[in-house]
Amino acid sequence: MSTIAAFYSGKSILITGATGFMGKVLMEKLFRTSPDLKVIYILMRPKAGQTLQQRVFQILNSKLFEKVKEVCPTVHDKIRAIYADLNQNDFAISREDMQELLSCTNIIFHCAATVRFDDPLRHAVQLNVTATQQLLLMASQMPKLEAFIHISTAFSNCNLTHIDEVVYPCPVEPKKIIDSMEWLDDSIIDEITPKLIGDQPNTYTYTKALGEMVVQQESGNLNIAIVRPSIVGATWQEPFPGWVDNLNGPSGLIIAAGKGFLRAIKATPMAVADLIPVDTVVNLTLAVGWYTAVHRPKSTLVYHCTSGNLNPCNWGKMGFQVLATFEKIPFERAFRRPNADFTSNNFMNQYWNAVSHRAPAIIYDFYLRLTGRKPRMTKLMNRLLRTTSMLEYFINRSWEWSTYNTEMLMSELSPEDQRVFNFDVRQLNWLEYIENYVLGIKKYLLKEDMAGIPEAKQHLKRLRNIHYLFNTALFLIAWRLLIARSQMARNVWFFIVSFCYKFLSYFRASSTLKV
Numbered sequence: 001m002s003t004i005a006a007f008y009s010g011k012s013i014l015i016t017g018a019t020g021f022m023g024k025v026l027m028e029k030l031f032r033t034s035p036d037l038k039v040i041y042i043l044m045r046p047k048a049g050q051t052l053q054q055r056v057f058q059i060l061n062s063k064l065f066e067k068v069k070e071v072c073p074t075v076h077d078k079i080r081a082i083y084a085d086l087n088q089n090d091f092a093i094s095r096e097d098m099q100e101l102l103s104c105t106n107i108i109f110h111c112a113a114t115v116r117f118d119d120p121l122r123h124a125v126q127l128n129v130t131a132t133q134q135l136l137l138m139a140s141q142m143p144k145l146e147a148f149i150h151i152s153t154a155f156s157n158c159n160l161t162h163i164d165e166v167v168y169p170c171p172v173e174p175k176k177i178i179d180s181m182e183w184l185d186d187s188i189i190d191e192i193t194p195k196l197i198g199d200q201p202n203t204y205t206y207t208k209a210l211g212e213m214v215v216q217q218e219s220g221n222l223n224i225a226i227v228r229p230s231i232v233g234a235t236w237q238e239p240f241p242g243w244v245d246n247l248n249g250p251s252g253l254i255i256a257a258g259k260g261f262l263r264a265i266k267a268t269p270m271a272v273a274d275l276i277p278v279d280t281v282v283n284l285t286l287a288v289g290w291y292t293a294v295h296r297p298k299s300t301l302v303y304h305c306t307s308g309n310l311n312p313c314n315w316g317k318m319g320f321q322v323l324a325t326f327e328k329i330p331f332e333r334a335f336r337r338p339n340a341d342f343t344s345n346n347f348m349n350q351y352w353n354a355v356s357h358r359a360p361a362i363i364y365d366f367y368l369r370l371t372g373r374k375p376r377m378t379k380l381m382n383r384l385l386r387t388t389s390m391l392e393y394f395i396n397r398s399w400e401w402s403t404y405n406t407e408m409l410m411s412e413l414s415p416e417d418q419r420v421f422n423f424d425v426r427q428l429n430w431l432e433y434i435e436n437y438v439l440g441i442k443k444y445l446l447k448e449d450m451a452g453i454p455e456a457k458q459h460l461k462r463l464r465n466i467h468y469l470f471n472t473a474l475f476l477i478a479w480r481l482l483i484a485r486s487q488m489a490r491n492v493w494f495f496i497v498s499f500c501y502k503f504l505s506y507f508r509a510s511s512t513l514k515v
């Protein structure tokens, strides 16, 4: 039996962010491999009109949990949803719940965070720094706690190009930032944000770096580890390939490209696309939980969960494979044919934005207005361009992450654990993975039926014909205008026509001779 799976049996595990992308996969794997675990406490809030119980019910009834329900029929009873809002003092947890958490918890996985790049600094600090500090305080009062695993990001130090598995100091102490958020008003915070974040690209990476520092400074006697995944993508293998349920990272852009909205993006084709499947991150996280609790390393170990140094793939190859997959598995009701191009030149990027994004949106909105409908394409396009501009930082650079700790951990695992908790990305076949990723987006995010593929292909053919017709008409109009204005263009035109005529005459004469 797997040593790691056995370790989690009988344990009470606390997870923050369990309703998020990574949190769900973490819970699924825990229940599937250690069905005898005692309980999983999930700190969560009601959302979108759903109570805690409704949210849990929805998660457990999703496709992701189908296998779990076979292996662990009592899964409903083993989840304890605890009302908590990480934005509030003491997380607004009731006294009884707090008592239970403090006295029973064995392992903590802290996944909750705001992952938005444009969150106001105050909010990002509250969730990614202050909440981490409060959770550590709670952890320090848990007599049975064996390990605290903090999920950070490989980009928390993306202002560096070579990143080691260490916590780097931040220019301003996290405590000072937390204190200042209490008395500064929003307008001043907005004004000083660019100065504070310095060479970090956004408030997300900045606050994740501060969060790591808090973890290191306040670790006390706790057994703590930090896991740093890079760009987390759909599942590779488990519980099945291609599962994804949110638009973060590449997923949103793959949809935009597949639906024909995204036609060009400023990206460096040779830059490393450091994508990592979510099930790989979860496997490493569970292995880290076990190792930290059992081996109790003297200091806080950082584990990079990245693919670039072991099995690199670049954005050019990834983009090509995404487009190739659209040929086989097109998305339904595309706006234009999928044909996204990478450009590393600023001027060309502006040009394509005007010609391939804004102009078609304006034309389409004009058509909607003419037919008495509400225009919406320009708004959607502006949103897409804002999103691409925010992601540009990450697709035009390459980073090198050292993975000594991660490799050390791999060597510590038994062959059975290496199989059950596989995080060796050298075995990943990118082409197959990307194809499954696109398929997963179609099935689980867009909820499109596979039976609709022939109709989607027909639709793309129609779009291609419209495209050719439109281009031919445009060319003829431009040419007609040119001929009317320029003697030179007229001469070229007559030369081409007479050349074609001569060629045709020669061709006809030679074919008559043969007969």
Ligand SMILES: CCCCCCCCCCCCCCCC(=O)SCCNC(=O)CCNC(=O)[C@H](O)C(C)(C)COP(=O)(O)OP(=O)(O)OC[C@H]1O[C@@H](n2cnc3c(N)ncnc32)[C@H](O)[C@@H]1OP(=O)(O)O
Residues within 6 Å of the ligand: 115, 116, 117, 118, 153, 154, 155, 204, 230, 231, 232, 245, 246, 247, 248, 249, 250, 253, 254, 257, 318, 319, 322, 323, 340, 383, 386, 387, 390, 391, 394, 395
């Ligand atoms: C050929 C192709 C090549 C592809 C090539 C790809 C390259 C791709 C590189 C990526 C590189 C990242 C590298 C960092 C890796 C980390 O460590 S960070 C973790 C990942 N974090 C992210 O990706 C967050 C990025 N996103 C954001 O920050 C914000 O969404 C943006 C980009 C600022 C956009 O904000 P916004 O315009 O205000 O839009 P927003 O309100 O968020 O959402 C618009 C709509 O989408 C929905 N939505 C937004 N997010 C979600 C979600 N997660 N789930 C479901 N619905 C959502 C909203 O509900 C909303 O719908 P409506 O309410 O309008 O109906």
Ligand SMILES: NC(=O)C1=CN([C@@H]2O[C@H](COP(=O)(O)OP(=O)(O)OC[C@H]3O[C@@H](n4cnc5c(N)ncnc54)[C@H](OP(=O)(O)O)[C@@H]3O)[C@@H](O)[C@H]2O)C=CC1
Residues within 6 Å of the ligand: 016, 017, 018, 019, 020, 021, 022, 023, 043, 044, 045, 046, 047, 084, 085, 086, 087, 110, 111, 112, 113, 114, 115, 127, 151, 152, 153, 154, 208, 228, 229, 230, 231, 232, 233, 246, 248, 249
């Ligand atoms: N996705 C990625 O590409 C990467 C993610 N990471 C890290 O991995 C971790 C998980 O990310 P991911 O799963 O993708 O993120 P998601 O955005 O999918 O999930 C975030 C989770 O945090 C919870 N949360 C947010 N605010 C609060 C709050 N005030 N109170 C209670 N819970 C809250 C959310 O709950 P709710 O459902 O109620 O909103 C949700 O469960 C994060 O720490 C992130 O920084 C690191 C690298 C890349």
